[in-house]
Amino acid sequence: MARSNKPLVWSLFAAGGTLAALLVPALVVVTLVVAYGYLPAALDYQTMHAFAANWLGKVILFVVIALCLWHAAHRLRTALHGLGLRADKWVAKAGYTVAGLGTVFAIVYLLQIH
Amino acid sequence: MSHRTIDLEVMRYRPEQDDEPWVQTYKVPCEEDWVVLDALIYVKDNLDGSLSYRWSCHMAVCGSCGMMINGEPALSCKTFIRDLPGDVIRVEPLTNFPIERDLVVVMDDFIEKLQRVKPYIIRDESKPISEGEHRQTPAQLKKFKQYTLCINCLCCYAACPQYALIPEFIGPAALTLAHRYNQDSRDQGWEEREDVVATNEGIWDCAFADACSIVCPKHVDPASAIQQMKISSTLSWYKNLIGLGGKKR
Amino acid sequence: MNGRPYVREVRTASWYFGRWRDLHHMLNEISSIFIGGYALILLWGVKSLAAGEQAYLAFLDGLTSPLSLTFHWVALGFTLLNSVSWFGVTPKAMPVQIGDEFLPGHYIAIGHYVAWFCVSLVVLVVSGVFSNG
Structure with missing residues (x-):
């Protein structure tokens, strides 16, 4: 039996999981406030645009989006397998494709902001 | 030492007679310091010599007596009856393994x-x-x-x-x-x-x-x-x- | 009579019901759907930011929909669960040996919970959630 290539996706899953655990609940609270119709000061167009135009801001946004997508794509495999779906190959392909496309689009969009 | 009588529900499976497992209940008068394994030994010695289960050391060293106790995998020699709620205890062979006979699994x-x-x-x-x-x-x-x-x-x-x-x-x-x-x-x-x-x-x-x-x-x-x-x-x-x-x- | 060892059936799609340990594990796995979904919302936000102010305002407006509100509440629940569980088992993945002895696992866990609290506080303060909305 050959050694697995899962270390690639697993490392993204693990890094994404740690980042998501640290950051995502707070981010959800921020946009939850928006969902109720209030706009936190830093979320107005000028501030957010300036943040995303800054290279550090770009890196932060990219890392959060890409790692969370890869984390989700990988974990979705065990989640759906556990829920009874026995098509792991297709779940993996679909999940990693979405994560890969999301990663590419994140770069494209972020580079358009200056 | 106070006695406490429990209903010991044991999953039975005898391949030469049974199509599938079934549950047999034994009334067991337990001592205060008994573990689940003691109750099984009582059944084997006094009530039903046909009951099969694995055990050896009775002190959590040999690893033979693992079984499902009230649905959780545990050593029957390390699970005290006084720590289990109610007067009904259910023992089954370890899940995820084929049943050889009664509480004995194929490993x-x-x-x-x-x-x-x-x-x-x-x-x-x-x-x-x-x-x-x-x-x-x-x-x-x-x-x-x-x-x-x-x-x-x-x-x-x-x-x-x-x-x-x-x-x-x-x-x-x-x-x-x-x-x-x-x-x-x-x-x-x-x-x-x-x-x-x-x-x-x-x-x-x-x-x-x-x-x-x-x-x-x-x-x-x-x-x-x-x-x-x-x-x-x-x-x-x-x-x-x-x-x-x-x-x- | 069967004559053979008996193989019990596994409930392949509903095994996690009936025991909190298993259900908890399944809920943790399912949290990934909401973390992934939230990342897509962020991606949508970045897309709108790149497209200009009109698009960004439309994105913010979209967040106020009932669907978004529902998603946010459910996602908040699942991500909180994920954070608590994730840091709870981090010491197992990364035990730390100092000299002869291993650092007690709860030190590592508590360190992560403190970091989580600090990061969350910074995010909420910097984003302006606590200031006049």
């Missing part, structure tokens, strides 16, 4: 996997006796000591949802023993074992449900061993990727 699958992970010290060249023993510091011993406590009772396999869903999964106890030897400063078999454990049905089928560690009667913590293996395998995978790998791949 061939585990034995085969255990051999596959090479759970013994591997040396490139064995050291002549004249050179003396392999010495170890307390810190080196501590790295793997906990994993030597495994008694192969298979409670972890009965608890593991991944093993239930994927029978090929090498599983908690066998992987943990691989880690135990990998962590041993005297051992040089990491590469050999990696070919067995760094596979899809090895460590990568583990979903870190942590059930194995929660039920382990010896506090071995297989989940910890497997996650540590995932990290070291991942590091070596990246090293190989950029060409810094070891001797073979």
Whole structure:
């Protein structure tokens, strides 16, 4: 039996999981406030645009989006397998494709902001 | 000593008579200091000599008497009746294994996997006796000591949802023993074992449900061993990727 | 009579019901759907930011929909669960040996919970959630 290539996706899953655990609940609270119709000061167009135009801001946004997508794509495999779906190959392909496309689009969009 | 009479519900299966398992209830007058195994021994000695179960040491050392007690995998010699609620106790053979007879399961699958992970010290060249023993510091011993406590009772396999869903999964106890030897400063078999454990049905089928560690009667913590293996395998995978790998791949 | 060892059936799609340990594991796995979904919302936000102020305002407006509100509450629940569980088992994946002894696992866990609290506080303060909305 050959050694697995899962270390690639697993490392993204693990890094994404740690980042998501640290950051995502707070981010959800921020946009939850928006969902109720209030706009936190830093979320107005000028501030957010300036943040995303800054290279550090770009890196932060990219890392959060890409790692969370890869984390989700990988974990979705065990989640759906556990829920009874026995098509792991297709779940993996679909999940990693979405994560890969999301990663590419994140770069494209972020580079358009200056 | 006060007696307490319990209904001991035992899952029975006699392959030469039964099509499927069924439940037989025995009334057992228990002593205050009895464990579940004592109740089974009482049944066998006084009520029904046909009941089959495995046991040997009666002191949580041999690992023979693992079974489902009120739905949880546990050693019947370590589970006190006074700690269980109510007057009905249900015992069943360990889940995720075929039932050989009554509470006895077929453990061939585990034995085969255990051999596959090479759970013994591997040396490139064995050291002549004249050179003396392999010495170890307390810190080196501590790295793997906990994993030597495994008694192969298979409670972890009965608890593991991944093993239930994927029978090929090498599983908690066998992987943990691989880690135990990998962590041993005297051992040089990491590469050999990696070919067995760094596979899809090895460590990568583990979903870190942590059930194995929660039920382990010896506090071995297989989940910890497997996650540590995932990290070291991942590091070596990246090293190989950029060409810094070891001797073979 | 069967004559052979008896193989019990595994409930392949509903095994996690009936035991909190298993259900908890399944809920943790399912949290990935909401973390992934939230990442897509962020990606949508970045896309709108790149497209200009009109698009960004439309994105913010979209967040106020009932669907978004529902998603946010459910996602908050699942991500909180994920954070608590994730840091709870981090010591198992990364045990720390100092000298002869291993650092007690709860030290590592508590360290992560403290870091989580600090990061969350910074995010909430910097984003202006506590100031006049």
